[in-house]
Amino acid sequence: MLAVLVIGFLVFSNLFTDVLWYDQLGFLPVLTTQWYAVVAMFLVGFVATGLVLWLSIFLAFRSRPLYQKLNSQLDRYQQVIEPLRRLAMxxxxVLIGIFVGVSTAARWSVAVQFFNRTSFGQVDPQFGLDVxxxxxxxxxxxxxxxxASAIVLISFLAAVATHYLYGGIxxxxxxxxxxxxxxxQIAVTAAVYIALQAVSIWLDQFATLVDDNGIFTGAAYTDVNAGIPGRAILAGIAVLVAVLxxxxxxxGRWRLPLIGTGLLIVSSLIIGTVYPAIVQRLTVVPNAKSVEAQYIERGIDATRTAYGLDDIDVRPYDAVTTASPGALREDAQTTANIRILDPALVSQTFSQLERVKQYYQFQTHLDVDRYRIGDTTQDTVIAVRELKQSGQSNQSWYNNTLVYTHGFGVVAAYGNKRTVDGQPEFLESGIPSTGELGDFQPRVYFGENSPAYSIVGAAEGSAPIEFDYPQGGEDSEANADFTFDGDGGPVLDNVVKKLAYAIKFQSADLLLSDAVTDHSQILYDRKPLDRVKKVAPYLTLDSDTYPAVVDGRVVWIVDGYTTTADYPYSSVQQLSSTIADTYTPTPDYPLDDVNYIRNSVKATVDAYDGSVHLYAWDTEDPILKTWQKIFPSTIEPASAMSPELTAHVRYPADLFKLQRAILQTYHVTEAGSFYSGDDAWATPLDPTQASGSAKAQPPYYLTMQVPGSxxxxxxxYSTYIPKSQTSSDNQSVLTGYLTANADPGKDYGKLTLLTLPKQDTVPGPGQVQNSFNTDTEVANQIALLERGSTQVKRGNLLTLPVGGGLLYVQPVYVQSTGETSYPLLRKVLVAFGDQVAFEDTLDEALDVLFGGDSGADAGDTDAEGDGSDPGVDPGTAPGDGGTEGSSLDEVALAKALADYQKALADRTKAYQDGDLVAAAQADQRMQDAIERAIDITG
Structure with a gap:
C-alpha cells in the first residue's frame, strides 16, 4: 500500500508541476488538450480491444459443449485453468487493452489532425484527390x-484457444x-479479418503515391499500370473470400473459404509481385526514359511545390574569371559589407575580451544578425554572455540555485571591421553593457546554457541575494546584487508546490531552505528550444536559435516548421542528415523524414522572464491552420510583431539547407535529363576543414546585392559543384549559386538560383582553397606568420557574385599557442578567377586584384586597417576635436608620425616578449607610416 501511495504521489507531482509550468506561461490549454486527446485515444484503444477480446472469450466459453468427454490431456489443462478462468477472462x-490503449494514445496527433483537417486546395495527378x-x-x-486487424486477430486466436480447451474443437x-x-464464431471472425485486409489492400493503392521507388517518390509506370489495378483486384478477391x-x-462447409484463401495467396503473388515484375522488365527497363517521363514530371512538380521551390528565380550567370579595373564600382555596397569576422572562430576571442569572469561563457558558434546603426544597416556578429556555474569556486546548492542564477548582457561586433591589432570592433560590449544597441534589460535568465533550475524572487524589501554582475575592475571583489522581479516561473507559495518540486528535482534543500519563501519563483525548462517545443509540440524547430535586442529586451528568435512526409509525389528527405554541416552537428536523435515543409511560425523567448510568443508567419499553410483549430488562441498573427522584432527576422538556415539539398537534383525540370542524372549537383565540402573529416560547407549570412535585384x-547563400566530383576530387568547378532574401518585406524568402555556363570553368570553393594553399607568395607569408609559438587559422571562405564574376574572400587569423591565447584577424585572402591576393586588409586585397579601384575604399578601410573611427571628419585630428586653421596635410602628417611612434613602441614590446610575428607586423606599420609621411611632405 505504501508503495502504491509513493508511486501515486510521484505521478501526481509530475502532472502537477506540468500544470503549474504551462499555466504560468499562459499555455495551459496546450497541455489539457493533449491530455484530453491522449486519454480519449487510450480509452478508444483500451475499450475496443478489451471489449472485443472479452466478448470473443466469453462467447467461446458460453457455447462450449457441456457434456463432451475430453481427452485426458485437455482434462488436465482444464484443471489448471479453471481456477483462474474468471481472472483470465x-x-x-484488460492487460492487452492497456498495451493497445498506450499505443493508440501515442497517435493522438493523427486523430486530432483528422478531425480538424484543412484542405490544401491541390489535387494529386493520379486519383484527383486533395492533398x-x-x-x-x-x-x-x-x-x-x-x-482493428490486430484486435480481430488476437480475438480470433483467443476464440480458437478457448474452443479447443473446452471441446469446441x-x-x-x-x-x-x-x-x-x-x-x-471462427468463420465470422475470419470474415471480419479478411474484410479488413481488403480495406487495407484498397488503401495501399493511394500509399503508392508517397512510396520511394528509387528514382523519385510516387507511383511510377509499373505502379500505375500494374500495381494500382492489381491492388484493386486483390481487394475484390479478399471481399469474396470474406463472403465465403x-x-x-x-x-458449415470449410472447403470454399479455404480454396478462396489459397486463391487470395496465389493471386497476391501473381498480381502483386510477378505481374508488376514482368511489366517492369519488359516495358519499363528497355524504355524507362520515355515511359517514366510523365511520372518524373509529376515528381518534379510536386517536390518543388512541397519545398516552396515553385517560384524560384533561375538566372543564367555568365561569370567572368578575369578581374578588370573598376569592375567592383557597381557592387560597392556589397564589397563594403563583406563580413570578415568569422562567427565560428571568434567565440574564443569574445571570451577572452568580454567574458569578464570565469562564471560567464559564450556559445562556441556565434550568430550573425544585422542592426540599424545610424543611417546604415550593419551586419553583426552577436553573442549572449550566459552563466557558467562550473566557473564559480563554491559549488553548493545555495550558490548554484539561489545566487548564480543568470547571465548578463550581449556582446556584438561589426561584421566588416576589426581593430588595428586584429580584434573585433565591438558595437556593444562591457558590463554593464554599453554601445550602439541602446538601453535594454541585460539579464539573461533563459538561454541556451542556463542552469537546470533556479529559485528567484523575494518579498518586497528583502535584501537581494542573487549575484548580478561584478563591479569595478577584473580583480575587484565588489559585486552588484539583484532580485528577479518578473513573472518567469511558478510561485512556490505553499508546501504542496515546494514538495512537488523537491521531488521533481530530487532536492530536499528546496523544501528545507529558509531562502525559499512564499514569494520565490522556480525557473526551469529554460532553453529557448525546449520552451517552444513544449508549447508547440507540433512544430519542428530550426537548430539555430539566435538572440536579438528588441524593444529594450534580449529575445531568442526560434523558427518553427510544419512538416509532413505524406505529400504525394514529393521527394522524402531525412532532415537530421540534411542539415548537418561544419556548423551544425548531426543531431543525437534522428529528426522526422519530411517531404513538405513550411516556415509557418516565428517564435520568441524573452531572455529575462522566459515568456513565449508564437506568431503565424505563413498564414496560407494548411497544416498550421489545422493546428490552429486544435490549439486556438495560442498563435498570434504576424501583425502583432513589433517593427523592431520584424526587422530581425531572417530566412531560417535549416529550411534553406533542405531546399539546397532538393535543388541538387530538382533544379533539372526536364524529365529526360532528370532520369539520366547528367546534371546532378552537390553541395561542396567545407574546404577549410581537414580532408577526410570535412562536412558540407554551411550556408552563410551576409548583406549583398544579388545579380538582378x-x-x-x-x-x-550556398554554392553547388558537379555531383560526380565530390567523392574524390575537391578541385571542382562551380555550377550554381543559390540565395534567399532574408530581409522581411515583399521579397522575403525570394530564392534566386544563378546557373553558371557549363562550357566555362569557374573555380569552386575547393579549387580556390587549393589555390590559396599552394600560392607561393601566400605560402611564404603563412610560414612567416606561423613562426615561433603561433598558428594560422583560416576563416570561412565566402563567395560573392560581384564584378561580373565570383569573388572569394577568406579572413586569416593568427593565434598564439599559449594557454590564454585567442585568434586575431591579421590578413585577408581574396581570389577572382585564378588571381589571388593576400593583404592586411580587404580593401588592399581588392585593390591588388582590381587595379586600385575596389569601389569600397570609403566604406571600411579605416575601420579595418587601423581601427580609427570612419565617422571622424578627415580634417579633424583624432583625440582633440581638431585645431582651428590647421590644414589637412598637417593633420595627416601628425597622424602618420603618431602611427610611427605607436608602431615603434609595439615593436619594442614585441621583441621583449619574444613575439617575432608581432614585431614583423609592427615593422610593416612603421614602414607604412614613413611612406605616408614622405608622400605628404613631397
Missing part, C-alpha cells in the same frame, strides 16, 4: 485498419471436429 482483455487526403485521412484510415488424428458454435467465410458460418539585402 477479465485480466487478459489533405494523403496528409490527414490516409494515415488515419490505415491506422484504424491496422489496429477436437482433433483425433487427422480428423478435426468443430462444433456449430465454434464454427460460426460468412457462407461457411451458415452452411534592385538593392542589397541581408541574404543567405
Amino acid at each position: 477479465i485480466g487478459l482483455p 489533405s487526403f494523403y496528409v490527414y485521412e490516409l494515415p488515419f484510415y490505415r491506422g484504424i485498419v491496422a489496429y 477436437r482433433i483425433n488424428g487427422r480428423e478435426v471436429r468443430i462444433s456449430r458454435a465454434a464454427r460460426i 467465410f460468412i457462407v461457411t458460418a451458415a452452411v 534592385d538593392k542589397p539585402a541581408f541574404t543567405i
Whole structure:
C-alpha cells in the first residue's frame, strides 16, 4: 500500500508541476488538450480491444459443449485453468487493452489532425484527390485498419484457444471436429479479418503515391499500370473470400473459404509481385526514359511545390574569371559589407575580451544578425554572455540555485571591421553593457546554457541575494546584487508546490531552505528550444536559435516548421542528415523524414522572464491552420510583431539547407535529363576543414546585392559543384549559386538560383582553397606568420557574385599557442578567377586584384586597417576635436608620425616578449607610416 501511495504521489507531482509550468506561461490549454486527446485515444484503444477480446472469450466459453468427454490431456489443462478462468477472462482483455490503449494514445496527433483537417486546395495527378487526403485521412484510415486487424486477430486466436480447451474443437488424428458454435464464431471472425485486409489492400493503392521507388517518390509506370489495378483486384478477391467465410458460418462447409484463401495467396503473388515484375522488365527497363517521363514530371512538380521551390528565380550567370579595373564600382555596397569576422572562430576571442569572469561563457558558434546603426544597416556578429556555474569556486546548492542564477548582457561586433591589432570592433560590449544597441534589460535568465533550475524572487524589501554582475575592475571583489522581479516561473507559495518540486528535482534543500519563501519563483525548462517545443509540440524547430535586442529586451528568435512526409509525389528527405554541416552537428536523435515543409511560425523567448510568443508567419499553410483549430488562441498573427522584432527576422538556415539539398537534383525540370542524372549537383565540402573529416560547407549570412535585384539585402547563400566530383576530387568547378532574401518585406524568402555556363570553368570553393594553399607568395607569408609559438587559422571562405564574376574572400587569423591565447584577424585572402591576393586588409586585397579601384575604399578601410573611427571628419585630428586653421596635410602628417611612434613602441614590446610575428607586423606599420609621411611632405 505504501508503495502504491509513493508511486501515486510521484505521478501526481509530475502532472502537477506540468500544470503549474504551462499555466504560468499562459499555455495551459496546450497541455489539457493533449491530455484530453491522449486519454480519449487510450480509452478508444483500451475499450475496443478489451471489449472485443472479452466478448470473443466469453462467447467461446458460453457455447462450449457441456457434456463432451475430453481427452485426458485437455482434462488436465482444464484443471489448471479453471481456477483462474474468471481472472483470465477479465485480466487478459484488460492487460492487452492497456498495451493497445498506450499505443493508440501515442497517435493522438493523427486523430486530432483528422478531425480538424484543412484542405490544401491541390489535387494529386493520379486519383484527383486533395492533398489533405494523403496528409490527414490516409494515415488515419490505415491506422484504424491496422489496429482493428490486430484486435480481430488476437480475438480470433483467443476464440480458437478457448474452443479447443473446452471441446469446441477436437482433433483425433487427422480428423478435426468443430462444433456449430465454434464454427460460426471462427468463420465470422475470419470474415471480419479478411474484410479488413481488403480495406487495407484498397488503401495501399493511394500509399503508392508517397512510396520511394528509387528514382523519385510516387507511383511510377509499373505502379500505375500494374500495381494500382492489381491492388484493386486483390481487394475484390479478399471481399469474396470474406463472403465465403460468412457462407461457411451458415452452411458449415470449410472447403470454399479455404480454396478462396489459397486463391487470395496465389493471386497476391501473381498480381502483386510477378505481374508488376514482368511489366517492369519488359516495358519499363528497355524504355524507362520515355515511359517514366510523365511520372518524373509529376515528381518534379510536386517536390518543388512541397519545398516552396515553385517560384524560384533561375538566372543564367555568365561569370567572368578575369578581374578588370573598376569592375567592383557597381557592387560597392556589397564589397563594403563583406563580413570578415568569422562567427565560428571568434567565440574564443569574445571570451577572452568580454567574458569578464570565469562564471560567464559564450556559445562556441556565434550568430550573425544585422542592426540599424545610424543611417546604415550593419551586419553583426552577436553573442549572449550566459552563466557558467562550473566557473564559480563554491559549488553548493545555495550558490548554484539561489545566487548564480543568470547571465548578463550581449556582446556584438561589426561584421566588416576589426581593430588595428586584429580584434573585433565591438558595437556593444562591457558590463554593464554599453554601445550602439541602446538601453535594454541585460539579464539573461533563459538561454541556451542556463542552469537546470533556479529559485528567484523575494518579498518586497528583502535584501537581494542573487549575484548580478561584478563591479569595478577584473580583480575587484565588489559585486552588484539583484532580485528577479518578473513573472518567469511558478510561485512556490505553499508546501504542496515546494514538495512537488523537491521531488521533481530530487532536492530536499528546496523544501528545507529558509531562502525559499512564499514569494520565490522556480525557473526551469529554460532553453529557448525546449520552451517552444513544449508549447508547440507540433512544430519542428530550426537548430539555430539566435538572440536579438528588441524593444529594450534580449529575445531568442526560434523558427518553427510544419512538416509532413505524406505529400504525394514529393521527394522524402531525412532532415537530421540534411542539415548537418561544419556548423551544425548531426543531431543525437534522428529528426522526422519530411517531404513538405513550411516556415509557418516565428517564435520568441524573452531572455529575462522566459515568456513565449508564437506568431503565424505563413498564414496560407494548411497544416498550421489545422493546428490552429486544435490549439486556438495560442498563435498570434504576424501583425502583432513589433517593427523592431520584424526587422530581425531572417530566412531560417535549416529550411534553406533542405531546399539546397532538393535543388541538387530538382533544379533539372526536364524529365529526360532528370532520369539520366547528367546534371546532378552537390553541395561542396567545407574546404577549410581537414580532408577526410570535412562536412558540407554551411550556408552563410551576409548583406549583398544579388545579380538582378534592385538593392542589397541581408541574404543567405550556398554554392553547388558537379555531383560526380565530390567523392574524390575537391578541385571542382562551380555550377550554381543559390540565395534567399532574408530581409522581411515583399521579397522575403525570394530564392534566386544563378546557373553558371557549363562550357566555362569557374573555380569552386575547393579549387580556390587549393589555390590559396599552394600560392607561393601566400605560402611564404603563412610560414612567416606561423613562426615561433603561433598558428594560422583560416576563416570561412565566402563567395560573392560581384564584378561580373565570383569573388572569394577568406579572413586569416593568427593565434598564439599559449594557454590564454585567442585568434586575431591579421590578413585577408581574396581570389577572382585564378588571381589571388593576400593583404592586411580587404580593401588592399581588392585593390591588388582590381587595379586600385575596389569601389569600397570609403566604406571600411579605416575601420579595418587601423581601427580609427570612419565617422571622424578627415580634417579633424583624432583625440582633440581638431585645431582651428590647421590644414589637412598637417593633420595627416601628425597622424602618420603618431602611427610611427605607436608602431615603434609595439615593436619594442614585441621583441621583449619574444613575439617575432608581432614585431614583423609592427615593422610593416612603421614602414607604412614613413611612406605616408614622405608622400605628404613631397
